[in-house]
Structures are given as C-alpha cells and as structure tokens.
Amino acid sequence: MQISIRRCPSCSQKYLDDVDLCPACLQVTPTERIEVGGTGKIYSFSRVHVAPEQFKNIVPYYLAIIDLDEGPRMMARLQTQEGDHVRIDAPVELVSSEDGYLFALK
Amino acid sequence: MRGVSIIGVGKTKFGVFPDRSLKSLITEAGKKALLDARIDASMIQAFYLGNFAATGFNRQNHVAAYAATAIGLPNIPCTRFEAACASSGAALREAMIAVGSGLYDFILVGGVEKMNSVDTPRVTEYLAQAADWETEAKVGATFPSMFALMATRHMYEYGTTREQISQVAVKNHANGAKNPDAQMQKEITLEKASTSPVLIAEPLNLYDCSLITDGAAAVVVCASELAAQYAKTPVDVIGHGQASDSFCMYQKKDITRFDATIAAGRRAYEMAKISPNDVDVVEVHDCFTIAEIIAIEDLGFCKKGEGGPFTIEGMTAIGGKIPVNTSGGLKSKGHPVGATGVAQVAELVLQLRGQAGPRQVKDAEVALSHNLGGSGASCVVHLLRRRT
Numbered sequence: 001m002q003i004s005i006r007r008c009p010s011c012s013q014k015y016l017d018d019v020d021l022c023p024a025c026l027q028v029t030p031t032e033r034i035e036v037g038g039t040g041k042i043y044s045f046s047r048v049h050v051a052p053e054q055f056k057n058i059v060p061y062y063l064a065i066i067d068l069d070e071g072p073r074m075m076a077r078l079q080t081q082e083g084d085h086v087r088i089d090a091p092v093e094l095v096s097s098e099d100g101y102l103f104a105l106k
Numbered sequence: 107m108r109g110v111s112i113i114g115v116g117k118t119k120f121g122v123f124p125d126r127s128l129k130s131l132i133t134e135a136g137k138k139a140l141l142d143a144r145i146d147a148s149m150i151q152a153f154y155l156g157n158f159a160a161t162g163f164n165r166q167n168h169v170a171a172y173a174a175t176a177i178g179l180p181n182i183p184c185t186r187f188e189a190a191c192a193s194s195g196a197a198l199r200e201a202m203i204a205v206g207s208g209l210y211d212f213i214l215v216g217g218v219e220k221m222n223s224v225d226t227p228r229v230t231e232y233l234a235q236a237a238d239w240e241t242e243a244k245v246g247a248t249f250p251s252m253f254a255l256m257a258t259r260h261m262y263e264y265g266t267t268r269e270q271i272s273q274v275a276v277k278n279h280a281n282g283a284k285n286p287d288a289q290m291q292k293e294i295t296l297e298k299a300s301t302s303p304v305l306i307a308e309p310l311n312l313y314d315c316s317l318i319t320d321g322a323a324a325v326v327v328c329a330s331e332l333a334a335q336y337a338k339t340p341v342d343v344i345g346h347g348q349a350s351d352s353f354c355m356y357q358k359k360d361i362t363r364f365d366a367t368i369a370a371g372r373r374a375y376e377m378a379k380i381s382p383n384d385v386d387v388v389e390v391h392d393c394f395t396i397a398e399i400i401a402i403e404d405l406g407f408c409k410k411g412e413g414g415p416f417t418i419e420g421m422t423a424i425g426g427k428i429p430v431n432t433s434g435g436l437k438s439k440g441h442p443v444g445a446t447g448v449a450q451v452a453e454l455v456l457q458l459r460g461q462a463g464p465r466q467v468k469d470a471e472v473a474l475s476h477n478l479g480g481s482g483a484s485c486v487v488h489l490l491r492r493r494t
Contacts, residue, residue, distance in 0.1 A: 044361060045255065046254035046255050
C-alpha cells in the first residue's frame, strides 16, 4: 500500500502530509504531494493501556515510531495478531491511512 | 545585564483539593512569597504567571490579571506564559531578563494549575494538546506512551533495565516522604515499582508516571544590588538557558536525548561559567521516570547511557554524589503543570538557604533546575547560588 507524503520541490526534503510549506527552505516553498511505498522499520514502540476516549475500545494497542523506507520518520499504531513479535527494526507495512496511520508486521 | 536574585518563595501544599479554587491556590503562593521576601505588594512592578490550561481545566482565561487581583497586586503589567509543562520556568526566565535589564527591581513570578476539576480522560485530552494533534494525538499517542517510546529505545541502545528506571520512582518517593508539601508522602519498594501490574504504556507502569495535581508556587525576583536589604540569605541567579526542539517526538533524530535540554543546559553553564561538577543539588523534570534518567545524562551529571546505573547506585539520592529531586520531584511531590517550574526553584532556594529540613543536602551552594515542556519541544534551565 502506498502512503501519501510531501516533498519540497526545491530542496527535496521529505515530510509527512501535514507539512504544506517547507521549513528548511529560505523561500516560502509549497511542498508537493507524492506517493511512496508504505513500508518501513520500527524505530521504537510501546503497548498502550491507558488511552483517550476515542481509543478506549481498542486498548491495549501498539504505538510505534516508524522509519519509512522511502520517506520520513512517523508515528503510527500497529495492528497485531496472536504470535506477533513486535521489536525494534522489525519490518512493517501500511494497512490503513484513515483515522491515523495503521501498520502491521510484514 | 545586572545581577538578579531570588528573595522570597511561597508554595501551597500539592495535592487534590476539591474545595479550593484556582484563585485560592495562586493567592496563597503569591502572598507567602511576598511575606517571605518581607516586601509589600505595592513594591511589585510586574507579575508573570505560568499556566498551561486554565481555559480547559477551570474555564478561566486571562489568568495573569485574574491572579494579580486576587493576590492584591497594584496596577502593574501582568502577563501569562504558556510553554506546556515548562510554562512557569519560561515565566521565571523572562522575569530574570526583565530585572537584569534594569527595567524593574521587583517581579513576582507565579505558577498555578488546578487539574483535578475535570475527570481523568479530560485531563489526558488537555495534556495531549501539548503534542501535535494531526500526526501524534490522532494516531493514538498519549504523553505516557511518548515517554514509553523513549524508554524502549533507551533500554535497547544502552541496556537500561526495568529496575534502574523504577529506582527513580523509589528514590523520589523516599524524598517526597520527607516533604510535608508533597502530594504523596509515602515510600515505595523497588519490587513494587518494578513489578506493578498497572500498566500505562509499556514499559511504563503506574509508578513511572507523575501525578495529577492541584497547586501553586511563587517567587520574588529582585535586583541583586537590593537583595541583601530584604533577604538574610539572597539566592543569586548565576545562569539560565532556554531552548526548543522539533515539536513532534518522531521528528527527533535520537529520542534517547533531549536536544532542548542539552542546549538550555549549555547556555546556563556558560553564563554561570561553571560545569556540572560544581552543582550540589538538582531538580529535574521527572514527568516520567525515564525523563529523569535522560535529564541527568543531558545535563552532564553522568555519561550518555549511564543514567540507569548511576541512579541505581544511589548517586542521585540525598547523600549521593549529586542529589536529584530532593522535593520528591514531579513523581511524588506532584505535577501541577503550570506551577512546576517555579516550584522546582522554590525547593532549590530552600535547599540553598539550609531550610529543607529532613531532606536538606549538606552545605548546598549551587543548584540547577530543569523544566521540560511537551515531549521536549521546550526546556528551561536555571542555575542558582547561595550568596556567601
């Protein structure tokens, strides 16, 4: 599954989808939307047991920082199943971009 | 810039106070600071207040003027500072700059938060507003879970253990048990802290998290040349530093350190012309146990990655090489977000004056406070020295 991110046409720096103006450039440069592969590796993770209202019904869930293979670092939830071994450097792939990014172990 | 000193401190007890208002808390702390400084409210020329979220917690805005009226301050400039959990640390630093510039001789700096007026999910929601909504909170990140991510990575890179992290809580509870103003005055065992079944965000459990607290603190900042007229033991501000970092945790290259802490600390040490070895007592921002381990590394009290062993060997306990969080820290004293930065400095002033009772660090002369906002996007460091 592809993931939509942003790239600065001037300096080529990549950002998540919420960055519409490049912070690294001196000029006020609008970033452009590009699609990259939704694969990456886990940089760090936590299993969350106490969550705000909108996530209460899915606890415990895994939260992770993911280094996209072709893009920036990002935060996402992990969809896991029985027997999954969540660990640093484990390869993951995007499952859904709706209501916050969701990845699963590859 | 001329010299700046602290001549008065005041604080409320920290805890859960359903019968007390926001106004009542800051009034008590402010008036106590004026009494301690032995000056009249009419002498105060500006009032700076740190507060994070009275708009949410208490349905109150415009809180600096609101608090100034309650304290009985004259028609002076009153300004609120907001930098998440570093709100009153930032307010205090601006007061030091304003007095240092010569514009004012006396500023009252307060910090207040009354958090227990809404239920815990609401508290979590308001606190999460200090993180990025779009890319963190919306995904399911909470503050405990963001510090848990740091803990996971710190354990992975440096071999930091569960017990080493829990020792921060054990030590801070032991200190808090000696502080009559602390929210929790109860010692805990390493076994209880490290094996708690109440998981918040793994690897962090209940005993790794600071408290939801009502409380206020205040200090009187004064020109050093005038301080001896009011204070028996003036405490001189010898350095301060503030810094920012990437707003979002995932934007940091390395989440086992806080670049804002490193930069703020370096600026403060350079201004004071001292090194970490010269510091006798420290208050750091232990919103979560792992944050204290990272802070003592970032501030140079031990080498990078050695915060865990340093803690479990007792180096940061009272009587150790460098006592950290003698007040009990945010973990045991409590963490009324907007009050924390000033409350840390209030504790250090008591330490430097030799008024810290059973938790006194012997002959403390130089002290450092470290106040962190959000997941490290703001940091304020102060260095203080007892005048001899």
